Amino acid sequence: MTLRINYGRWLRVALTYFVLSLGALVILLPIYLAVVSSLLPKEDAISYPPKLWAPDPQWGNYKKAMEAVPLGRYMFNSFMQSSIITIGQLFTATIAAYAFAFMRFPLRNFLFVLFLSTLMVPWEASIIPNFQTVQRMGDVMGGYILSLDSYQALTIPFLATAFGTFLMRQHFMTIPLELRDAAAIDGYGHLRFLWHVVLPLSKPALGTLAVFSFLQSWNQYLWPLLVTNSDNYRTVQIGLAGLASQEIDSINVVMAGTVIALLPMLIIIVLFQRQLVRGLMSGALKG
Amino acid sequence: MGSSGTSAALPGPVPLTRRYPWLGELARFGGGMVFLAPSLILFAAFVFYPLAKSFYLGFFVSDPFGHGQEYVGFDQYREVLTSEDFRKSLLVTVLFVLYTVPAGLVLGLVFALMANQRLRGFLFYRTVFSSTIAASVAVAAVMWLMLLNPSAGFVNWVLGQFDLPRVNWLTDPQFRASWDSGPALMAVSLTTIWLNIGFTTLILLAALQNIPLEMYESARVDGAGPFAMLRFVTLPMISPAILFVIVVSTIIALQSFGQIHILTRGGPLDATNVIVYSIYTDAFINFEYGAAAVRAVALFLIVLAFTLVQLRFLERRVFYR
Numbered sequence: 095m096t097l098r099i100n101y102g103r104w105l106r107v108a109l110t111y112f113v114l115s116l117g118a119l120v121i122l123l124p125i126y127l128a129v130v131s132s133l134l135p136k137e138d139a140i141s142y143p144p145k146l147w148a149p150d151p152q153w154g155n156y157k158k159a160m161e162a163v164p165l166g167r168y169m170f171n172s173f174m175q176s177s178i179i180t181i182g183q184l185f186t187a188t189i190a191a192y193a194f195a196f197m198r199f200p201l202r203n204f205l206f207v208l209f210l211s212t213l214m215v216p217w218e219a220s221i222i223p224n225f226q227t228v229q230r231m232g233d234v235m236g237g238y239i240l241s242l243d244s245y246q247a248l249t250i251p252f253l254a255t256a257f258g259t260f261l262m263r264q265h266f267m268t269i270p271l272e273l274r275d276a277a278a279i280d281g282y283g284h285l286r287f288l289w290h291v292v293l294p295l296s297k298p299a300l301g302t303l304a305v306f307s308f309l310q311s312w313n314q315y316l317w318p319l320l321v322t323n324s325d326n327y328r329t330v331q332i333g334l335a336g337l338a339s340q341e342i343d344s345i346n347v348v349m350a351g352t353v354i355a356l357l358p359m360l361i362i363i364v365l366f367q368r369q370l371v372r373g374l375m376s377g378a379l380k381g
Numbered sequence: 382m383g384s385s386g387t388s389a390a391l392p393g394p395v396p397l398t399r400r401y402p403w404l405g406e407l408a409r410f411g412g413g414m415v416f417l418a419p420s421l422i423l424f425a426a427f428v429f430y431p432l433a434k435s436f437y438l439g440f441f442v443s444d445p446f447g448h449g450q451e452y453v454g455f456d457q458y459r460e461v462l463t464s465e466d467f468r469k470s471l472l473v474t475v476l477f478v479l480y481t482v483p484a485g486l487v488l489g490l491v492f493a494l495m496a497n498q499r500l501r502g503f504l505f506y507r508t509v510f511s512s513t514i515a516a517s518v519a520v521a522a523v524m525w526l527m528l529l530n531p532s533a534g535f536v537n538w539v540l541g542q543f544d545l546p547r548v549n550w551l552t553d554p555q556f557r558a559s560w561d562s563g564p565a566l567m568a569v570s571l572t573t574i575w576l577n578i579g580f581t582t583l584i585l586l587a588a589l590q591n592i593p594l595e596m597y598e599s600a601r602v603d604g605a606g607p608f609a610m611l612r613f614v615t616l617p618m619i620s621p622a623i624l625f626v627i628v629v630s631t632i633i634a635l636q637s638f639g640q641i642h643i644l645t646r647g648g649p650l651d652a653t654n655v656i657v658y659s660i661y662t663d664a665f666i667n668f669e670y671g672a673a674a675v676r677a678v679a680l681f682l683i684v685l686a687f688t689l690v691q692l693r694f695l696e697r698r699v700f701y702r
Contacts, residue, residue, distance in 0.1 A: 106607075107500065114495045117488075118509040121578060124524045125512070127535055131527060140533045143541075186423070189416040199413035200406055209420065212428045214688040216636050218657045219681035220431035222438065222664050222674055227431070254423035284412070313517040315639035316657075320665060331519035335643050338523045345527055352523045359515040367511055371583060 125356070132156070132349035139346035152346065159351035162341055164325050168333035169358070175248040175318070175329055176311040182253035183307045184300060190254075191262030192288050196274050206263075212256045218316065224251060225320055247321040248329070252311065258303045265299035266292065301369040305362070312359060330355050432681065438674035461675040466651065466659070470676075473566065474655045478634045480570035481577070485630055486623065488574070489581030494615070496582070497589040507586065513579035518639035525572040526551075526644060554649035565645050565652045572640045577633060581626050588622030589615070632687050635680065656680045 131139050132155055133148035159165060193199075194206050228251075232241030240246045269292060277287045293300070318329040328336075337351045363370065398405035414421075439458055442451045461467055496506045516524070528535045529550040537547045550568040592615065600614050616623075638657045641647060647654035647662060654662075656676055664673035 107498075110495050110498050110500060113491065114506050117492045117495070118506060121509055121513055121575070123535075124521075124528055124575065125516070127528065128524045140530075142533050143538050144533055144535050186419045190420045193413045193416035197409070197413050197416070199409040201410065202413060205413075205417060205421075209424070212424050214685050215428050215432050216632070216680060216684040218636055218638070218660060219677045219684070220428060220435055221660070222670055222677060223431035223434035224427055225665075226434075226670075227426070251423070251427040254420040254427075256424075259420065284416075309514070315518050315642070316661065319642070331517055331639070334519045334523055335639075338526060338643065345530070345533075348523060349527060352520055356516060356520045359517065360512060363511055363515040364508060367508060370511065370514070371507075371587060 128349045128352050128356075131346055132353050134346050136344050136346055139344070139349070155346045155350040156354065158344075158347045159337065159341075159354060162347060163333055163337045163351070165330070165333060165337070165351055165354055167325055168328055168330040169355070171245075171248075171322075171327055172312055172330040173358075174245055175314075176308045178245060178249040179252045179311040180304050180307040182249065183255045183258050184304060186254045187258035187262050187303060188293070188296075188300070189288070190259045191266055192284070192292065194259070194263045195266035195269075196271070196287075196292075197284065209256045209259055221316065221320070228321055242321050243323050243327050245327065248318060248327065249311075251317070255307065258307065261303055261306075262296070262299055265296055269295055298369070298372060301366070302372050305366045305369045308362070309359070435674045435677045435681070438671055439678055441671045443669050443671040457671055458675050458678075461672050462679060466654075467676065467679075469651055470654050470656050470659045471679075473651070473653060474635065476566060477570060477573075477637070477653075477655055478631055480567065481573045481634050482627060482630050484570075485574045485577050485581050486626055488578055489585050489626065490623070492578070492582045493585035493589055494611075496586055507583075510582040510586075511579045513576060514583070516576060518576060518637075519643060521572055521576040522640040522643035525568070525575070525640075529568050529571075529644075551645050552649050554652060563649070563652045565649055569637075569640055569644055569653050572644065573634065573637060576640070577630055581630065584626055585619060585622055588619040592618045628687055628690055632684055635684055635687070656683075 127144070127146070130145060130148050133151040133153070134145055134155075135150075135152055138145050190209070194202065194209075228240055228242055228247045231237065231239055237244070240250055273291060274287060277291055282290070313331070314329070315331050319332050322328045322332065325333075334351055334355045338348050341347045341351075398408065440452055440454055442453050442457055444450045492510055496503060496510065513521075529537075531537060531547060531549045531552075534550075536550070540547065548564050550564050553564050596614050596618070597610060600610050605613065635655075636657055637655065638661065641653050641655060641658050642661075645653045647658045657680065660673050660676045660680065663669045663676060
């Protein structure tokens with residue numbers, strides 16, 4: 095074989111890197127500029143041309159953002175909301191998926207289709223009656239079960255998930271039914287089989303669902319906007335929008351708040367990228 | 382113990398479930414329901430009931446306190462759905478979908494194809510592309526609020542570098558043509574494309590990595606060049622993922638609210654007043670629950686149509702055991 099440089103391939107690799115880097119730049123630029131702006135003095139943040147570098151970082155902007163609105167409390171509320179929803183969804187989706195995958199009972203297929211049909215209802219289409227429900231529940235039993243401006247209002251409507259049930263069921267279907275038969279011979283009931291056999295085999299799927307649930311709850315906007323009206327329960331998304339309109343003249347402080355709001359999710363995404371990608375593949379595509 | 386001898390002589394008690402088979406069925410149904418009940422109760426309370434209630438609320442004209450008051454039958458449906466402002470918001474919604482979905486798909490496809498080359502640094506690029514998934518709608522919208530600032534924003538500065546005029550992205554109400562909703566809708570679309578690009582890229586990347594390498598090998602043996610391979614191997618193989626991306630990002634666009642609430646509040650002159658936003662203003666600003674419910678029903682039917690398309694492609698995978 096003659097040794098020669100493959101110019102065509104070299105060019106393709108270079109072009110690929112170029113397009114990838116351009117794409118990465120476009121994607122990262124807003125985040126980068128937000129970080130720069132969050133470290134500028136107030137007048138520099140609104141100067142023209144826009145500063146692309148913060149030579150003298152003003153870390154105090156972050157303190158100002160935390161003081162302008164109770165961002166810490168908002169983050170805590172979002173964290174509570176997302177954690178409760180995630181734990182609830184893991185529970186409801188797991189047991190429902192177990193029934194669909196391992197139990198035989200009348201109407202099973204009908205009920206499964208009924209579950210899937212909830213995917214067709216956009217949350218916004220049912221938001222008015224749901225708001226009224228929460229409002230009215232506030233008047234019964236002292237509002238202990240459900241009332242406006244509470245963690246219950248932020249979480250209870252989202253504790254069941256058709257997507258999660260579907261995801262878990264798809265995973266459970268890969269566990270051989272013979273395993274269930276063998277466990278039944280050993281005297282395992284459904285709950286013991288679920289807990290000691292199925293769940294240990296399902297850690298990746300559970301991780302995927304957890305990441306998805308958490309992300310989705312954390313990003314909610316319209317519902318928290320409607321049902322929270324005090325700092326005690328307001329989530330970070332609504333709080334950030336509030337900060338943006340309240341501190342409209344101090345872009346640097348607003349950007350500091352934005353970076354604070356972005357950071358926890360960025361860390362979670364980078365740490366749990368594998369689960370996320372796997373979820374996208376199994377939930378959406380794997381056939 | 383003592384009775385075991387006598388019971389052996391007598392006809393043993395037949396289990397109830399054998400005498401009445403339906404009792405066994407019932408028991409198994411009950412067993413299944415125990416596992417399904419938490420989800421079913423929540424779905425009933427927060428999905429099925431409110432959906433029916435939305436249809437029902439549409440029959441009533443509300444008083445300013447949001448109580449359904451006067452029954453008007455389908456009159457309100459007719460009135461709202463044929464009104465000028467509903468048609469406007471429908472048009473804005475369609476434009477918003479057209480601005481965001483194709484552009485997002487093409488960008489995602491380009492990034493995914495590039496990242497799939499398995500070059501050094503693949504993981505770095507994948508991490509970068511997935512990073513916009515971390516940005517919530519509020520984070521993204523507030524960032525773009527800064528970038529789109531008319532006097533000091535980065536976007537107008539870039540335009541200035543090319544000697545293009547500055548644009549009042551969020552406040553300019555001018556419409557050059559009926560199909561053009563002005564710069565505000567573009568600004569909202571830009572934010573939305575940026576927000577969804579990570580998701581789109583990751584889905585397509587996952588699909589690309591599912592293509593067996595042998596397919597490329599045999600195509601190469603047959604003498605296919607890079608473009609023929611893209612055209613006859615890659616794109617057909619990931620077409621389900623492409624379709625999925627189109628449907629899901631359409632549904633996401635149809636449900637977009639946060640970026641509009643933060644960037645434009647539906648304005649200027651309703652230029653970004655998509656259906657979801659008009660539901661919010663009608664119901665929770667003007668307290669016209671009835672009219673808002675009609676819009677909500679319309680939104681439901683539109684999203685339903687798209688979801689049915691999606692489910693048609695999912696169902697092949699759903700019932701396989």
